[in-house]
Amino acid sequence: MPLLEINGLTQRFGGLQALADFSIDIDEHDLVGLIGPNGAGKTTVFNLVSGFYRPTSGSIRFAGTPTLGLKPHRVTALGMARTFQNIRLWHDLTVLDNIRLAGYCSLGYSFLDAVLRTKRYKDAEQSIRTKSLEILEMMELGEFAQEYPKNLPYGLQRRVELARALATKPKLLLLDEPAAGLNSVDVDDLIRHIRWIYDEFRISIWMIEHQMKVVMSLCQHLMVVDFGRTIAKGTPLEIQSNPVVINAYLGDDVL
C-alpha cells in the first residue's frame, strides 16, 4: 500500500480551476518531484495534502488514514511535515526554540505539568531539547542554536525550516521550492542535505522544484502540472525530452 494516495483531487477558487483531477501514489522511501510553470497549482496540491484547504472533490489517504477534513496539526501528527515556498519561521524565537516547537504534537505533558514543573515535564523537555540539538547538529546548524532566524542569511533560514520539518519525525516530507532564492553553493548544500535525510531516515520526500539541477540529481519520478492539469509523468530524463512539457515551459528558460 502506498504511503500517500491521492485520487481525483480538484480545487476551485471561485471561477478559477487551480487543480483538476490530480492523482498520485507515493510509496515509502520514494523521492518524487512536482514541476510546472508558475501558477500551475503546485503549492495548491501541498496546501490540500497538508490540510490547509478542503478540496472541491477528490480523496487523500495518508498512512492508511483518510485525511480529508483533518486540521493541519492533525495531519502533521500522522507523520507529514512541510516547508514553505516563502519561508515561514518564527523569527522572534531562537533557532533552537523553532526546532523545539516541532515536538509540540507529541509533547506528552499538560498545562499543569508545565506550571508545576513535574517530573513528566522535565523529562519531556529534556528529551525534546536533546533531540532538537541533535537535529541541529546533523543539519550543520549547531552553532546557530541561540541565533534568531531573522538574523541568519537566507540559505541558512531555508535549512532551519528543513530541520524544523524534520524534527517532527515525518514519514513524508513536503518541500515547496526548497532551492528558491539560493545561490549555487547553497543549492549544493541543499542537495547534500536532502539526500542525506532521504538515506538516513529512509522517509519519503515529495518536492516542488524548478531548478533542474536539484530535480535531476534527486528525484526518481517527476510529475508535471500546467494550468492545474497533469500533463506528464516519468523519470527526469523522459520528462526533459517530452514535447508537451517543453511546450508548457515555452518562453520559460527553466528547462
Place this chain on the structure above:
Amino acid sequence: MQPRTSDFTSSLSSIAQSAQRRTLNFVFLLAALALILAVHYDFLDDYIMTILMLMGINIIFAASLNLVNGYMGEFSCGHAGFMCVGAYVGSIVSLGFFTGRFFGASFFPPEFAPFLFPVVLLAATLVSAVFGLIVALPSFHTRDDYLAIITIAANFIIISIVVNIDAIGGSRGLQGMKRTMNAMRQVLDIPWMLVWVVICTVLCITVLYRLMTSTYGKGISAVCQNEVAAEIMGVNTNRVKTMAFMVSSGLAGLAGALYAHVYGYINATNFDILKSTEGLVMVYLGGMGSLSGVILAAIGFTLLVEMLRFILPAMNDFLHAFSLLPADYSLNQVWKWVIIPLILILLMQFRPEGFLGNKELTHVFPRLKRWIYFK
C-alpha cells in the same frame, strides 16, 4: 559525541545557575518576610501598604493581559471585564462563607477565614477563566480590530449584567468583604491582605514565567509570529488560543478578588473600559511580550497614578496663582484620564514597542543572567 569535559563543565555551570536562582528565591522570601514584619511593627503605614498591594494587583492585571496582547499578539481591550467577574465571584463566595449574606446563614465560623481564603481566590480565578473561554471562541476566526471590538463589548456586557442584578448590589455595589479580613485578623494579627497579594503576585509571575519558557507555552509565541507555520508544525492553534485566554482572564479574576478584599467595597464601574485602558497602558509601557518589562511598568504606573493625586492639586494651585485658569474652574482628578491616554498615544507614536520591546531585562543587562533566566 560531545567530549566528556564539556559535558562536565556544562553540568557544573547549570548546577551553579540553579543554586544562584535558589538563592534568589531565598532573597525574595526574606524580602517578603521583612516586608510583613515591617508592616506588623508599624514601620509601614496603611497608605504605603495600600500602594504596595495596589502594585501587586496591577502587576497581576497587566502581566496577565500581556499574555494575550503581548505574547500572543491579539488585541484584547476588555481585560477589566474579567477582573470584574473575579471581584464579584470572590466577594460573593467570601460573603457567603463568612457572613449570612447570599446563603442564609454563614457556612463557616470566622476562625476558618485564613484557611478558606485561598478557596475564595481559586473560585474567582476559575470562574473568570470560564468567561475567558467565551471570549476565546471569536478569536478563532477574527483578529486585530474585530477582536478588539468584541472584547470591548464583552467588558460592557459584563458590567451591565452586574449592574442589573439586584441581589449582588446592582449599581450600589457590593461591600462587607472587610469582615473576612477582620475574621482573619482575629486568628492572627498580621496584615493578611498584604500577605495574600504578595503570594498571589509571586504565584502569577511564576506561572507566566514557567508557561512561557516551556515548549507548551512557546506555542503562544508561535501562533503570534506565524499562525500558519504553527498550525502546520503540529500546534493546535485553537487550543493554544483558548489556553492563553483562559490563563489570562483567570489571573485577571484573581486580581479582581484581591482588589475586592483590599478595598472591602466594589462597584461594577470600577472595572469599566477605563480600567482596561490602564492595563493596556501598562502592557505597552513595559513592552509587549516582556515579563520583566510589564512588571516594571506596573510598578511605575501605580506610582505615577498615586503621584497624580498630589501633582494635580498642586498644578491647580500653581495655575490659579498665576491666573492661568478661569477662577471658577479647578483642575480635578478627572485629568488623570487625560494624562493616561496621552501617555498611551505618545508611546504609540514614539516607541510603539514599549520600553523593553519584546526583550527581557536580562537582554538589556546581560549580567542579570546569572540570577534570572528568561527565554
